[in-house]
Amino acid sequence: MTEGAPAARPGSGRTGRWLARASRHRVALTLAFLLVFPWIAPYQALAVNILVLGLYALGFNLLFGYTGLLSFGHAAFLGGGAYGCGIAIVHYGLHPGLALAAGTLLATLIAAAMGVLAIRTRGIYFAMTTLALSMCVYYAFYRAEAFTGGENGLRGINVPSVALPGVRLNLLDPTVKYYAVLAVVGLAIWLFSRLLSSPFGAALEAIRENEHRAQACGYDVARMKLAAFVISGALCGLAGALQAIHLSIVPIEIMHYSTSGQAVMMALLGGMGTFFGPFVGAATFSLLQDGLATLTSHWQLFVGAIFIAFVLFLPLGIWGEVLARLRRAGW
Amino acid sequence: MSAPAPRAAPEALPILATEGLGKRFGHFRALSGVTVAFPEGGITAIIGPNGAGKSTFFNLISGAVPPSEGRVLFRGQDITGLAPHRFARLGIAKSFQITNVFPHLTVRENVRVAAQARRVRFALFRDRAAFPELIARAEALLGEVGLGARMDRLARELAHGEQRALEIAVALAAEPALLLLDEPTAGMSPEETRDMMDLVQRLAETRTLILVEHKMKLVMGVSRRLVVLHQGELLAEGSPDAIRAHPEVRRVYLGKSA
Numbered sequence: 001m002t003e004g005a006p007a008a009r010p011g012s013g014r015t016g017r018w019l020a021r022a023s024r025h026r027v028a029l030t031l032a033f034l035l036v037f038p039w040i041a042p043y044q045a046l047a048v049n050i051l052v053l054g055l056y057a058l059g060f061n062l063l064f065g066y067t068g069l070l071s072f073g074h075a076a077f078l079g080g081g082a083y084g085c086g087i088a089i090v091h092y093g094l095h096p097g098l099a100l101a102a103g104t105l106l107a108t109l110i111a112a113a114m115g116v117l118a119i120r121t122r123g124i125y126f127a128m129t130t131l132a133l134s135m136c137v138y139y140a141f142y143r144a145e146a147f148t149g150g151e152n153g154l155r156g157i158n159v160p161s162v163a164l165p166g167v168r169l170n171l172l173d174p175t176v177k178y179y180a181v182l183a184v185v186g187l188a189i190w191l192f193s194r195l196l197s198s199p200f201g202a203a204l205e206a207i208r209e210n211e212h213r214a215q216a217c218g219y220d221v222a223r224m225k226l227a228a229f230v231i232s233g234a235l236c237g238l239a240g241a242l243q244a245i246h247l248s249i250v251p252i253e254i255m256h257y258s259t260s261g262q263a264v265m266m267a268l269l270g271g272m273g274t275f276f277g278p279f280v281g282a283a284t285f286s287l288l289q290d291g292l293a294t295l296t297s298h299w300q301l302f303v304g305a306i307f308i309a310f311v312l313f314l315p316l317g318i319w320g321e322v323l324a325r326l327r328r329a330g331w
Numbered sequence: 332m333s334a335p336a337p338r339a340a341p342e343a344l345p346i347l348a349t350e351g352l353g354k355r356f357g358h359f360r361a362l363s364g365v366t367v368a369f370p371e372g373g374i375t376a377i378i379g380p381n382g383a384g385k386s387t388f389f390n391l392i393s394g395a396v397p398p399s400e401g402r403v404l405f406r407g408q409d410i411t412g413l414a415p416h417r418f419a420r421l422g423i424a425k426s427f428q429i430t431n432v433f434p435h436l437t438v439r440e441n442v443r444v445a446a447q448a449r450r451v452r453f454a455l456f457r458d459r460a461a462f463p464e465l466i467a468r469a470e471a472l473l474g475e476v477g478l479g480a481r482m483d484r485l486a487r488e489l490a491h492g493e494q495r496a497l498e499i500a501v502a503l504a505a506e507p508a509l510l511l512l513d514e515p516t517a518g519m520s521p522e523e524t525r526d527m528m529d530l531v532q533r534l535a536e537t538r539t540l541i542l543v544e545h546k547m548k549l550v551m552g553v554s555r556r557l558v559v560l561h562q563g564e565l566l567a568e569g570s571p572d573a574i575r576a577h578p579e580v581r582r583v584y585l586g587k588s589a
Binding site: 194197198199200202203205206209210214215216217219221 | 393414415416418419420424425427431432433434435436440443444445447448449451452453454455456457458459460462501502504505
């Protein structure tokens, strides 16, 4: 406090030039990777899975990594998006584009209703409240058999092709399907990045860092958390809607709390609060599941053990650890 | 209990006033019947021995805790029981007794995000860099509190005294009309304490500060007015000279009577 030195020059900070540059172009870099990803992935359907789960983890990460709220109810949004989209196609014959919007809207409404009830609780109580509410949603959809197919799931979401102005996309071709899904996911990634760089994103970070201080600065913390919760739900809903078209079925398990746990796992495996982490987490989780399931029917046991090892020994997650090492190396 | 009549009005409308302010925790009366007015400009210090109710009083006037009885008036407007963020938006800023910054944000971003709070909160799709005046304001304030060379550091990397200075910059970021400081020198070394009191004095040249302090000596020389609390009640208030000569204050602070 005693020095009267002038302001430090920009760039003399901790994050090196290369990482700062990468961070400025995070959307382009992420999209570049996802563009070549199908040639790295073992097979195309898995690549689509990872893309969709990556978006699910991304939406979850807005709340978990950037706002500091641990929800155990995000399955309700993934499922709400999937059912909304599936029902729009199966029961109302809507265009897949409109069905995606319908699914996202349904998830957004569910998120708003759950958020209003849950947002005033904190920590473990918030996690438990979201878990309980999501199970209420689960049962509501389970019972609404006429619409959702109940226990059997919603079947017959057949979208062999999508008619767009001037072009017809053949979704039976796995490559076309991947890039069609990527177009939607890419748009969501771009929106997400804009959101993080906005004043609103800055306020969410402040809330994560210190809720009381943020409040003393004049932020209406409850309202901002609710907004983050709803936007997070909308992104996860979009992921669910894509999932419904991708798998052409919505199993009721999509709303089960274990699906909520999957979001937590992917976020932690990849690295919470990192931009690209959710996709790393989704890829890791899917590859583990895919690889282990061919070896043993008890694959969940091994995924669980690996997850515990991560939490204990690599708490930053894979991508978080990579970034931390690059930063230490002065990148 | 009905609020006692406000005392004879000072020269102008006080920036902050309390009327019969009290707080109970169960059966324990932490504070009762405090009626006091804080003038605009300079430093008013709230002093008192341990357990006098200083922190409770601070929490009531900063909106952190709602009172059990009485009212808080800001420039004549009743603000009793408003949510904490409402206090901030009216122009009442505070620093906490325990250092309270955003640890994993840079020093510059700490102040920038605070400066943003009164202006742009829900701008979802504009870049935060699109508000250069907020960055300029943050950098100017950091210069004022002596952290001009530390702006790219993470807040958690600063020394304790520097973090307290940062917290004051964060509190000042939204251009408050009134700054409340809860024991700003708590846990500081003698040099840090001196620096902090210098800073407080500099800030008070152009602002209104209310300062809770345990150590009477620290604030005697710099305060315009002092408010002395004892056992949850108002013991005395007045100029430093009047307080120094006040027999009850002398007894509480010097003579030991159980």
